[in-house]
Amino acid sequence: xxxxxxxxxxxxxxQEQQRMSALGPLDLEISPGEFICILGESGCxxxxxxxILAGLEIPTAGNVSMxxxxxxxxxxxxxxxxxxxxxxxxxxxxxxxxxGFKIRGERVPKDLVQQTIQLVGIDGFEKAxxxxxxxxxxxxxxxARALVSNPDVxxxxxxxxxxxxxxxxxxxxxxxxxxxxxxxxIVFITHDIxxxxxxxxxxxxxxxxxxxxxxxxxxxxxxxxxxxxxEFLKMRACxxxxxxxxxxxxxxxxxGRMA
Amino acid sequence: xxxVVAEIQTEQQPPQVKVAALVQKGRYDPIAPICYVSGxxxxxxxxxxxxxxxxxxxxxxxxQDTAVALxxxxxxxxxxxxxxxxxxxxxxxxxxxxxxxxxxxxxIGYSTRAGQLTYVPFQFLRMISPLSWTPVAIILLxxxxxxxxxxxxxxAIWPIIINSAAGIRAADPQWLEVARCLGAGHRQxxxxxxxxxxxxxxxxxxxxxxxxxxxxxxxxEMLGVASGLGYMILDFRDVNDYASITALIIVIGMLGLCxxxxxRFLSRKIKY
Numbered sequence: 001x002x003x004x005x006x007x008x009x010x011x012x013x014x015q016e017q018q019r020m021s022a023l024g025p026l027d028l029e030i031s032p033g034e035f036i037c038i039l040g041e042s043g044c045x046x047x048x049x050x051x052i053l054a055g056l057e058i059p060t061a062g063n064v065s066m067x068x069x070x071x072x073x074x075x076x077x078x079x080x081x082x083x084x085x086x087x088x089x090x091x092x093x094x095x096x097x098x099x100g101f102k103i104r105g106e107r108v109p110k111d112l113v114q115q116t117i118q119l120v121g122i123d124g125f126e127k128a129x130x131x132x133x134x135x136x137x138x139x140x141x142x143x144a145r146a147l148v149s150n151p152d153v154x155x156x157x158x159x160x161x162x163x164x165x166x167x168x169x170x171x172x173x174x175x176x177x178x179x180x181x182x183x184x185x186i187v188f189i190t191h192d193i194x195x196x197x198x199x200x201x202x203x204x205x206x207x208x209x210x211x212x213x214x215x216x217x218x219x220x221x222x223x224x225x226x227x228x229x230x231e232f233l234k235m236r237a238c239x240x241x242x243x244x245x246x247x248x249x250x251x252x253x254x255x256g257r258m259a
Numbered sequence: 260x261x262x263v264v265a266e267i268q269t270e271q272q273p274p275q276v277k278v279a280a281l282v283q284k285g286r287y288d289p290i291a292p293i294c295y296v297s298g299x300x301x302x303x304x305x306x307x308x309x310x311x312x313x314x315x316x317x318x319x320x321x322x323q324d325t326a327v328a329l330x331x332x333x334x335x336x337x338x339x340x341x342x343x344x345x346x347x348x349x350x351x352x353x354x355x356x357x358x359x360x361x362x363x364x365x366x367i368g369y370s371t372r373a374g375q376l377t378y379v380p381f382q383f384l385r386m387i388s389p390l391s392w393t394p395v396a397i398i399l400l401x402x403x404x405x406x407x408x409x410x411x412x413x414x415a416i417w418p419i420i421i422n423s424a425a426g427i428r429a430a431d432p433q434w435l436e437v438a439r440c441l442g443a444g445h446r447q448x449x450x451x452x453x454x455x456x457x458x459x460x461x462x463x464x465x466x467x468x469x470x471x472x473x474x475x476x477x478x479x480e481m482l483g484v485a486s487g488l489g490y491m492i493l494d495f496r497d498v499n500d501y502a503s504i505t506a507l508i509i510v511i512g513m514l515g516l517c518x519x520x521x522x523r524f525l526s527r528k529i530k531y
Contacts, residue, residue, distance in 0.1 A: 042400075054440060056436060056439070056440070060348060072437075074436075074439045074440045074442075074511045075442070076440065076441050076442035078440075079440065080436075080437075080440040082436070082437070084433070086431065086433040086434060086435060086436075086437050088437075088452070088455075089531035090455055090456075090529070090531045099437075099451070100441035100442060101439060102451065103438060103442055103447045103451055104439050104441070104442045104447075129531075131531070145441075147377075232499075234362070
């Protein structure tokens with residue numbers, strides 16, 4: 001459990017010889033054990049932000065740090081779960097989950113691997129090849145691969161985006177369960193308001209071009225995560241309004257520029 | 260086949276249903292072996308038919324005499340010695356192509372610049388018939404196995420380079436990101452991801468290389484060596500032993516077929 005902080009970070013991309021600002025300036029402090037959801041429409045820079053936290057991309061300006069040490073590259077203590085499972089097709093589920101230990105030249109803790117497999121609920125599929133798994137099963141294996149190294153931070157980039165609605169709900173419950181038991185810090189990217197409300201202790205709403213934090217919602221008080229709960233629905237409406245407002249503003253901005 | 264039997268036994272359904280289902284999935288095709296065998300029989304029959312008339316140009320290469328010559332060949336010590344030498348040259352030439360070709364292919368697949376730098380020279384060299392190197396090879400390496408191995412290597416290296424490079428390019432970039440996030444550096448990425456990810460492509464390259472090498476081997480042995488399968492064909496021609504020439508041709512074809520099989524099996528096995 002570590003403290004993550006992003007100070008004044010910005011990310012530019014070059015597009016047709018022009019510097020396009022994709023992200024920031026953006027500040028965010030993530031406390032140990034927090035479950036934070038970053039909510040925003042497609043292309044709002046939320047994935048870029050996550051990749052910067054992971055160390056897969058370097059911000060153009062500003063800095064990100066974990067426990068006051070700057071993040072300069074990927075680190076297995078910040079595990080990443082991508083939108084698609086990206087399991088290695090030539091390895092079995094079990095071998096995929098043990099991959100981190102093999103890569104780092106560590107002894108594979110067989111008991112821990114087995115426990116993790118049970119935790120995500122894919123026991124019985126240890127010897128299966130990824131090709132034979134359903135989307136939900138494969139994503140569970142990817143989560144197990146991230147969890148098994150006992151990371152301080154779990155970075156998840158729309159991990160349930162490709163799943164059907166029912167499987168997604170089941171996976172959300174499984175993830176809450178894992179978080180309750182292990183209190184690992186989770187940064188979870190999504191464009192689904194309900195998903196954010198069900199999972200997060202804090203929701204960060206982002207607006208696009210360039211990606212900035214529009215508003216932060218604290219949901220930690222409310223632990224009854226029933227979707228019919230009055231508090232849930234109220235907050236849902238609030239967040240929806242915030243998002244609509246944000247893209248109305250950006251639309252007006254674009255129209256204004258066109259005129 | 261074994262797995263099909265096992266499935267039939269473990270399932271409670273009647274076997275016919277299971278077989279039908281497998282046929283539909285394209286995993287088991289009971290007609291296939293019959294087709295393979297009848298294709299061979301038809302080909303043999305056409306050869307026999309075309310060579311029976313005394314007026315036929317193929318008369319001297321008829322299957323009956325060939326069969327007799329083939330049995331004689333199998334008890335001929337010189338044949339086995341020549342075969343062994345040919346195989347040795349093939350192995351040396353292919354190993355050379357593999358050892359040099361795979362790293363070059365990896366470099367080309369890994370770095371766009373390496374690809375750009377080598378593109379024109381390699382396409383140019385690739386289009387030169389390997390046999391045109393013969394005089395150069397003989398001048399540089401002298402008479403003997405050296406030039407033959409060189410010609411095999413230079414013809415086999417291109418498919419190996421091209422397919423190794425394609426293998427690297429086909430590796431999913433996300434696999435590399437996953438490995439990096441799990442703590443992999445360049446060495447671990449190459450060892451745990453790239454080598455295994457490119458293995459199917461390398462095997463396809465090797466399969467193609469073997470095919471070209473086997474084709475080049477025989478003419479290469481007709482130039483500048485005094486042993487091997489190619490040399491023996493010329494030797495039999497000099498004594499007008501047509502049946503033995505045909506027998507050797509059959510042997511060359513069969514061996515090529517047999518050499519291809521294990522690679523084909525392997526590449527089916529490790530496909531992902």
